[in-house]
Every structure is written in C-alpha cells, then in structure tokens.
Amino acid sequence: MKQPITLQVNQNTYDIEAEPRRTLADALREDCGLTGTHLGCEHGVCGACTVIVDGDPMRACLMFAVQAEGRAIRTVEGLAAGATLHPLQQAFIDHHALQCGFCTAGFLMLATSLIERADPPDDQELLDALSSNLCRCTGYKNIVNAVRAASVALRQR
Amino acid sequence: MKPVAFEYHSPHSLDEALATLARVAPLEGRVIAGGQSLVPAMAFRLVRPGHLVDINGIAGLDHLRVEADELVIGACVRHAIFHRPVVAGVLGRALTDIAAHVAHYPIRMRGTFCGSLAQADPASEWCLLAMTLGARMIVRSVRGERSIPAHAFFQGVMSTDIQPDELLTEVRIPLPHAQARIGFDEFSRRRGDFALAMALVQFDLLDGRMKAVRVGVGAVEATARRIEAAEQTLEGGMPTMDRFQAAARAAAQAVDPSDQPQVPAVYRRELVESCVRRALERALSATLPKLP
Known part of the structure; x- marks a missing residue:
C-alpha cells in the first residue's frame, strides 16, 4: 500500500506517495522526476544509480525510498550551480571522460563523495573506489584522469 | 525486476524490534540492516519477505568496542569502518586487509559486518574470519539471548542457526595474543567480485616457532572452515x-571443491594452495598499523 514519504534531495523537499518496495532509485526517477540518476543492473553491480546519502556514496537501487526519509540525498541534478558546472563535471568534459554518458551520473556522484571528503583518498584508495562502477564504453583511464584533476582543482579553490 | 510488496517496520528500540519480529516471523518476516545482499535477492524475487524489520533506526546497535579479551561488533557496524584499523596490532591490520576485499566501496558504506554473517554466503570474508578466529554470535529474541559459537552457527550455503524470530545483535571475536600473527589472501577474477578462494591464518610466534595455528579456507565449500591437516603441518x-x-599443499588436498565448468575443482585446489601460502607469508610480514 502506498504511504506518504518525504525525501530531501539536493536541498529540496519532495512529498511523494510510494509503496515500501519502491527503491530510492525508482522514487527519484518516477516520483521526484529526477531522471539524471540512471538505472543499469538494478541489483547493485553496475553503480549507474549511485547517489550520495548523508555524505556517503550508495547504490540507490539497494535502498528503499522509505529508508531514505530524513536523510540528505544528493543526485547529479544538484552538482552544477546554475550555469556553472561542478569542477568534476568540467573535468569530465576536459578529459573526455564520458562517451555514451549512461554511467556518467553514477561516476560523478561516486567521485564527488570521494574528492569532497575531509581526508581525500590517496591514489590507491581512489582506484579501489572507482572500481565500484562499470563503464561499458571502456573509458576508465579518462575517468580516472578527470577525477584526479578535479580532486586537485577542488582543493585549490 | 521489482520486489514483491511487503510491510515495512522501523522500530526505534531493540525491544520493539524483537516484539515486531516475533509477530511477523511466521509471516515471512525478515530483518534488514544494510540490505546489500537482501535487496538484490528481493529484486530477483529469490526471497519474498512479507515484512521487513529495519534495524537501522535503533540507537546503540552500531557499537564497536573491546570488552575484556574480545572485539565486539554490533549489528549496524558497516564494512567501511574497517577501512582504518579499529584495534591495535595484528587484528586491526587483518580487518583492514580483509575489508578491502568486501564487495565495492559504496556497498561497504551501507552493508554490515553482522549482516554478512547472517547471510552466510560461502564466499563471505567475514564468515571466514568468524570461523577461523572462533567468534561467538549473540542472537536475541523475545524468548531470550543465545551465544552461538561459529562452528555451530554456520550450517550450510546461506544457512545459519538464527531462528526466524531472532536478531543477530553482535559478534564477539577473541583478541589475538600479543605474539600472534594473522594473514589473509583472496583470489577473485574481478575486483570486488565474489572470491573463488580465500585463506585466513593465525599463529602465535613463540621462540621462533608457530603455536596455536589456525588455517581457515573460504569460498571453496558450502561454508568456510579450518583445515586441520594444514594446521598440523605448521604446529x-x-x-x-x-x-x-607444505601446509598450503595439505590444505589444497583437504578441501572438497565443487566442479563447475567455469571453475574446475582442480583449478580451485590450486587457488587454495596459493591463497594459504600467501596468507602465511602475509602473516609473517611484520609491519603493523599505528592507530590514529
């Protein structure tokens, strides 16, 4: 049975009605209209649906929307400030880190959570974390380059 | 696929959770903590719980502390906490080594240590740890509390001694002696994927000799287990x-791996040999982490 659920996404409040079995990923796309979060495998393997929940990257397909009530959710729609891209988005363009773009939102949110950490990861940690998501255009090298560059850019701001 | 419909319960205290669980256990009720194994299984409709009891909102289940001679890990402690050593010495290092092999980074942010044990996947690193180091699992229900030793806890592939109305509230791992060494090694074809073989070893190094040797092998049989033949070779x-x-070879001969087209038994035996040898070598390399 549908029940009222309140989600905080990119500092906006969304009052939705959904069944408990509604995943956070489906709620974002279908109920909040935020289709920037993509769904690939729907069972936690590909990472396309990665969003940030209370500062940590999480698979939005492996969490029910009802579990995300009261938590601060960030999706790809919240990265840019108006017309100004987030340094990581700019770095993805500069380093040609996206080809078809399907995996990009997940990579952006995963990497954003890493490079915004108070203790940014060292290179080994970065590679370990980036191995969490799949890109089937095989663009990993450029993705790693973009994240490294954005990490530096973010700390110089 | 989408999960079947279920009723969601979000108790705020352990007593409330146990009462709810007692009520919904006969109605296919399940506990959800991290949900990183349960939710995919629900998405594929391999499991169809009628009720989910979410324990994430219960204060005081994320405890992680040393009590007497045990490390106590509460039900809501996430894998990611072990990215940094949580205790001094070899156990802290071993937990950090092992955590790096548990699924992927975002999964480790949400999935829980105790959830892995309750799930009892044959390829679970934490199940191997519990079996090899002789952990105790504490389960609670409205009927009371039980302490279950690892060898009685794991009963088969994804099967444990936890009853439907019971909640695994914490795991207690015996702290190693000051002279102890611990080493871990795992092989999987892709980073973060399920292991094809893994080994965990522990021994006390006294006057240059190995005592109280424990050799555990996981991801090869239905449950992780200690390999006596390998332990005797080293003791x-x-x-x-x-x-x-010699111990690695003994372990490879002692295991009974399944024979699958993608992973023939002979190949898995060779992996066991490599993992046990490397785990022993890792145990001997002495650099220990400093606690922050």
Whole structure:
C-alpha cells in the first residue's frame, strides 16, 4: 500500500506517495522526476544509480525510498550551480571522460563523495573506489584522469 | 525486476524490534540492516519477505568496542569502518586487509559486518574470519539471548542457526595474543567480485616457532572452515617457506571443491594452495598499523 514519504534531495523537499518496495532509485526517477540518476543492473553491480546519502556514496537501487526519509540525498541534478558546472563535471568534459554518458551520473556522484571528503583518498584508495562502477564504453583511464584533476582543482579553490 | 510488496517496520528500540519480529516471523518476516545482499535477492524475487524489520533506526546497535579479551561488533557496524584499523596490532591490520576485499566501496558504506554473517554466503570474508578466529554470535529474541559459537552457527550455503524470530545483535571475536600473527589472501577474477578462494591464518610466534595455528579456507565449500591437516603441518614448526608450501599443499588436498565448468575443482585446489601460502607469508610480514 502506498504511504506518504518525504525525501530531501539536493536541498529540496519532495512529498511523494510510494509503496515500501519502491527503491530510492525508482522514487527519484518516477516520483521526484529526477531522471539524471540512471538505472543499469538494478541489483547493485553496475553503480549507474549511485547517489550520495548523508555524505556517503550508495547504490540507490539497494535502498528503499522509505529508508531514505530524513536523510540528505544528493543526485547529479544538484552538482552544477546554475550555469556553472561542478569542477568534476568540467573535468569530465576536459578529459573526455564520458562517451555514451549512461554511467556518467553514477561516476560523478561516486567521485564527488570521494574528492569532497575531509581526508581525500590517496591514489590507491581512489582506484579501489572507482572500481565500484562499470563503464561499458571502456573509458576508465579518462575517468580516472578527470577525477584526479578535479580532486586537485577542488582543493585549490 | 521489482520486489514483491511487503510491510515495512522501523522500530526505534531493540525491544520493539524483537516484539515486531516475533509477530511477523511466521509471516515471512525478515530483518534488514544494510540490505546489500537482501535487496538484490528481493529484486530477483529469490526471497519474498512479507515484512521487513529495519534495524537501522535503533540507537546503540552500531557499537564497536573491546570488552575484556574480545572485539565486539554490533549489528549496524558497516564494512567501511574497517577501512582504518579499529584495534591495535595484528587484528586491526587483518580487518583492514580483509575489508578491502568486501564487495565495492559504496556497498561497504551501507552493508554490515553482522549482516554478512547472517547471510552466510560461502564466499563471505567475514564468515571466514568468524570461523577461523572462533567468534561467538549473540542472537536475541523475545524468548531470550543465545551465544552461538561459529562452528555451530554456520550450517550450510546461506544457512545459519538464527531462528526466524531472532536478531543477530553482535559478534564477539577473541583478541589475538600479543605474539600472534594473522594473514589473509583472496583470489577473485574481478575486483570486488565474489572470491573463488580465500585463506585466513593465525599463529602465535613463540621462540621462533608457530603455536596455536589456525588455517581457515573460504569460498571453496558450502561454508568456510579450518583445515586441520594444514594446521598440523605448521604446529610447533619454524615459519619457513618450505613449511608454508607444505601446509598450503595439505590444505589444497583437504578441501572438497565443487566442479563447475567455469571453475574446475582442480583449478580451485590450486587457488587454495596459493591463497594459504600467501596468507602465511602475509602473516609473517611484520609491519603493523599505528592507530590514529
């Protein structure tokens, strides 16, 4: 049975009605209209649906929307400030880190959570974390380059 | 696929959770903590719980502390906490080594240590740890509390002694002696994927000889287990590469791996040999982390 659920996404409040079995990923796309979060495998393997929940990257397909009530959710729609891209988005363009773009939102949110950490990861940690998501255009090298560059850019701001 | 419909319960105290669980246990009720294994299984409709009891909102289940001679890990402690050593010495290092092999980074942010044990996947690193180091699992229900030793806890592939109305509230791992060494090694074809074989070893190094040797192997049989033949090969001996190799070979002969087209039994035996040898070598390399 549908029940009222309140989600905080990119500092906006969304009052939705959904069944408990509604995943956070489906709620974002279908109920909040935020289709920037993509769904690939729907069972936690590909990472396309990665969003940030209370500062940590999480698979939005492996969490029910009802579990995300009261938590601060960030999706790809919240990265840019108006017309100004987030340094990581700019770095993805500069380093040609996206080809078809399907995996990009997940990579952006995963990497954003890493490079915004108070203790940014060292290179080994970065590679370990980036191995969490799949890109089937095989663009990993450029993705790693973009994240490294954005990490530096973010700390110089 | 989408999960079947279920009723969601979000108790705020352990007593409330146990009362709810007692009520919904006969109605296919399940506990959800991290949900990183349960939710995919629900998405594929391999499991169809009628009720989910979410324990994430219960204060005081994320405890992680040393009590007397045990490390106590509460039900809501996430894998990611072990990215940094949580205790001094070899156990802290071993937990950090092992955590790096548990699924992927975002999964480790949400998935829980105790959830892995309750799930009892044959390829679970934490199940191997519990079996090899002789952990105790504490389960609670409205009927009371039980302490279950690892060898009685794991009963088969994804099968444990936890009853439907019981909640695994914490795991207690015996702290190793000051002279102890611990080493871990795992092989999987892709980073973060399920292991094809893994080994965890522990021994006390006394006057240059190995005592109280424990050799555990996981991801090869229905449950992780200690390999007595390998332990006997090492017990009382000096830690030499030849002895490590002999123990690794003994472990490879002692296991009974399944024979699958993608992973033939003979291949898995070779992996066991490599993992046990490397785990022993890792145990001997002495650099220990400093606690922050």
